[in-house]
Amino acid sequence: MSSTELPAALATTVTPRVGTVRVAEGERLRSVGLPGIALTVRSRPPAREGLPPALYVHGLGGSSQNWSALMPLLDGLVDSEALDLPGFGDSPPPDDGNYSVTGHARAVIRYLDAAERGPVHLFGNSLGGAVATRVAAVRPDLVETLTLISPALPEIRAQRSAWPTALLSVPGVARLFTRFTKDWSAEQRVSGVMALCYGDPGMVTPEGFRHAVEEMERRLALPYFWDAMTRSTRGLVNAYTLGGQHGLWRQAERVLAPTLLVYGGRDQLVAYRMAQRAARAFRDSRLLSLPDAGHVAMMEYPETVASAFRELLAETGGLTSPAGTDAGS
Secondary structure (H helix, E strand, O other): OOOOOOOOOOEEEEOOOOOOOOOOOOOEEEEEEEOOEEEEEEEOOOOOOOOOEEEEEOOOOOOHHHHOOOHHHHOOOOEEEEEEOOOOOOOOOOOOOOOOHHHHHHHHHHHHHHHOOOOEEEEEEOHHHHHHHHHHHHOHHHEEEEEEEOOOOOOOOOOHHHHHHHHOOOOOHHHHHHHHOOOOOHHHHHHHHHHHHOOOHHHOOHHHHHHHHHHHHHHHOOOOHHHHHHHHHHHHHHHHHOOHHHOHHHHHHHOOOOEEEEEEOOOOOOOOOHHHHHHHHOOOEEEEEEOOOOOOHHHHOHHHHHHHHHHHHHHHOOOEOOOOOEOOO
8 A cells, every 4th residue: 555545544634834844855744633643744755656665753852854864765665654753743742641652652553553554664763763662562563674773772871961851851850941941042952952963963954954943943832842852751761660571672672573773873862882782682683883973873874774774675585676576586
């Protein structure tokens, strides 16, 4: 089923977002209504019929726009869609206010079930990596391969540079932070985020910085912006404390899908040292280490990530010819 052919039970509308959410050339946004949640989906027309579906899940404070550099590079390989998680991007908050990792994973699963797109090549970054791990563990039927870029999996000793983000989970801290930063401009906020997330913020083009500022201004005007950030951070911290079969590392060990792990040597939010632990935890894994990358390698080095994903498909027999047959046959 193509991305534009959805079952009647899945309420979907294509709505213009000019002046609100940026849509890159070749992309489109649509709103999808599901029980209890509404999601915005960013997609690109598939290069040809029969391409396997791919779904991209962004990180904390991000949106589907975080995948706009990578998706075009995979046009001939997969039929790409990227979600705005509930409360982020252009998706409204969930009806039940559940911003836990499980709540976000449930939103992804509901979408895949309703759209009948599984199994998909599932991508996740940061918080989205934790969400994708949980999806792959509890619903292996929905995941063909798993690509995790700096996944937010539990660390015993988190880097000091990650502490301020984690503190947002503490009741009252977000309110204090908004008071303290009330005079900060959108440019200052974006500069701070890029300094934290990029291995080299100088890689960001002036146009890219301007687009990020426009998106920051839009997001700050949303009445639920800080609530979504605070509750999602709290949900991630809570997920770190879970033990037993619900623990993220235990769930990583249950993942059956071939997994590509991407870690950045300059990541200030997910420690580079966690790469080897992740490679051991995921049973069918391969590791791409990028010494100069930060937390968002798919934005910093999209060509390298795309090449690694192509290799993953080649290894797992997922590359197809234009006729839809195996490329190696």
